[in-house]
Amino acid sequence: MINNVSHLLKTRRFLPLFVTQFLGAFNDNLFRTAMVMLVIYGIYRSEEQEAAFSALAGGLFILPFFLLSALSGQLADAIDKTRIIRAVKTAEIGIMLFGAAGLLLLNVPLMLIALTAMGVHSTFFGPIKYAILPQHLEADEVLGGTGLVEAGTYIAILGGTILGGLLVVQDQGGGYHAEYAALAVLLVALAGRIVCQFVPAAPPSTEDSGAINDPDMPRPGMDWHILRASISLVKATMHVPRLFVAIMAISFFWAMGAVLAAQFPPLVKNVFGGDQSVATLFLAIFSIGVALGSVIINWLLKGEVSARFAPISALLMGACVLALYVLSIGWTAFPELVGMRTFLAEPTGWPVVLALFGVATFGGMFVVPLYAFLTTTVPKAETARTVAANNIVNAGAMVGGTVLLVALTKLGVTIEQTLLLVVAGTLVSALLGRKLHRACVAAGCP
Template identity: 85%
Template sequence: MIQNVSHLLRTRRFVPLFVTQFLGAFNDNLFRTAMVMLVIYGIYKSEAQEAAFSALAGGLFILPFFLLSALSGQLADAIDKTRIIRAVKTAEIGIMVFGAAGLLLLNVPLMLVALTAMGVHSTFFGPIKYAILPQHLENDEVLGGTGLVEAGTYIAILGGTILGGLLVVQDPDGRYHAEYAAAAVLLVAVAGRVAGHFVPPAPPSTEDSGTENDPDLPRPGLDWHILRASIRLVKATMHVPRLFVAIMAISFFWAMGAVLAAQFPPLVKNVFGGDQSVATLFLAIFSVGVATGSLIINRLLNGQVSARFAPVSALLMGLCVLALYLFSRTWTPFPELAGIKTFLAEPSGWPVVASLFGVATFGGMFVVPLYAYLTTTVPKSETARTVAANNIVNSGAMVGATVILFCLVQLGVSVQETLLLVAAGTVVSAFLGRKLHQACVAAGCP
């Protein structure tokens, strides 16, 4: 894949978008990681409170995707995508002013408001990062470009996660501070706005639309009624069988991912007895794994858009989640919170890391081709709306998963037991992946 599309990293039609997306993902995770570490290790002292907070934070970030994706998809198809990029990156600077204030003041509600606003920011940027690729790239570059974006995104998540964990520091009195994290999120937001300025124009595509549109004006029929637009958009997309299966497969995958991501910090602290550096390691390993899976699947598929590896990828992911559960059951917590060196010195330390890496790698191999499938099997004039419909269903599944997780925690279900639910869910993902491959083959795909 690198040999085929590495030239994209030297072209203006790809690099500014790649950098803008990279910095956005970096800042999302820098802020979220700093916030979670500050709250779980520095503010809350209850296992139930910590697990509930993680679930709530994950749900609040995803909720805007569910509510606003229909509008974001319509706008991305109706006006120049580059104009939207510049608007949302300008908004990010204002949002991070509130986020930085929350970190400085140790104000949990203010941090959650900023997190929700970042969810709104990402909702309007989300359809563009995929829909703009078929517009700026050749057909045989789209899968590779998608893989580069995904790999870059998860490398950004890795960097943001590590930096977010490192910039929350503990003073000699045992209190946690995040002044450096507050400064960093503001600086990255400004850098993202600068990068967004260089993205080439991407006016509405008229392919298969039958009309010529003024790129500065919304298309006729733009629906500002959020609920009605969401229902209409999902119905218009999901009636196509192959898109229905693809979106359901992606949604179920991210529902499981939401549960895993929400439980990592409480799992590390309360089950493995690790400090914030170990929690950062877990999140970093997960990011590296998904990026690795993105690159591996592009190499295996050799530029083809296909779901043939999806079923086995999902099942292997489930086996790795099950291994992580078994290691957590036999783990003896440290008498006090331990750092990375102490954690990895345990006989099961490296096997735990390997299991987590496997979960993420096979997850990346499962989901990346599905996104490429969504953007290459519909007309270019409809790609943003298709991705937006996918985001609505994805976010609904993720919000539902976090609500269920929140309720299970309140009912006394342990963090470890939720891993079993994820492992069982991968069987459903494998089934959906097989159905998608069958639909793809029937439609003439590889």
């Protein structure tokens, strides 16, 4: 699929959007990783504070998806998408000024403000990257173009994660600094703004949207009432049974993913005794695993959009999380934080990495086909709103997951024990995946 559309990387109708998306995902992960590493290793000294910060950071980034996705979906359908892209990328420069200042001054509130603003940035850019492709590509190029964008996103996540960890450095006195990370996030934001200027115009689609959403839903006018617009959009999308189950499966998966991702840095530091290089390794392994999972599931399904492997993928993911839990409670703590080489030299070091890799791989195998199902079973003119509705429900579930994580931490639940919560969540995800597959078979879907 990728080889057949590689020519798109030489065209203006695709390459500027691809690079803009790549730089945005890269900068998101560069800043977030640098911030988390700096706070966990250089500012806080309490295990409870560190766990609470990780959960709070995840919740603040996701909150704008919950509050503003309805507005972003309406805008993406109502005005030229390229105008939105340029406005969003201009805003990113200002956001990263706050972020860079927070990194330089070791100021946690400034970093969290920038993180929340980047969540707003991603909320408005997210629906566009799906909705703009059918306008710029031929019908037989859309699927391949989407694959290129997804592949680029995973590479950007991996690169940003690794660089964000490497640019947080420890001085001879034991303090941590992020001057290079502060400079990097500003340069990447500037590069994104320059590149997006070459994205071709993408005016609103005049295609009939069909009957996927509520026919009584007002359009094409904008509803600026955030709560009402969100409720209307979710209600109009979720009344379709197959979309309801798909969105619920994706949302429950990401709720558990939010719990797991929030625990990575404190898990590495306070349970496995690893320094920031080990935390970066964990995040990088997770990105590689998700990317590999998406490739494997596409090979298994041979391009067919189907949920038939979703239940077993969720169960295998749960088994790997359980293995990670067993390894964590049996881990012998180091007297001081150690680097990647020392960590991997431990007898159970590589099993920990392999368990984490399995979590990510099977997680990718579970969720990627559900996203493909969600975006290929609606008319083109409905894609942005459908993705926005999915983002609202996803965000609500992820915020709920992080709130639950903070509450459990306050009640004295250990980092290792929260992994059991994720195991339980994968069982529910498996049931939802099975229900979606049965619903599709009954309706004549693949």
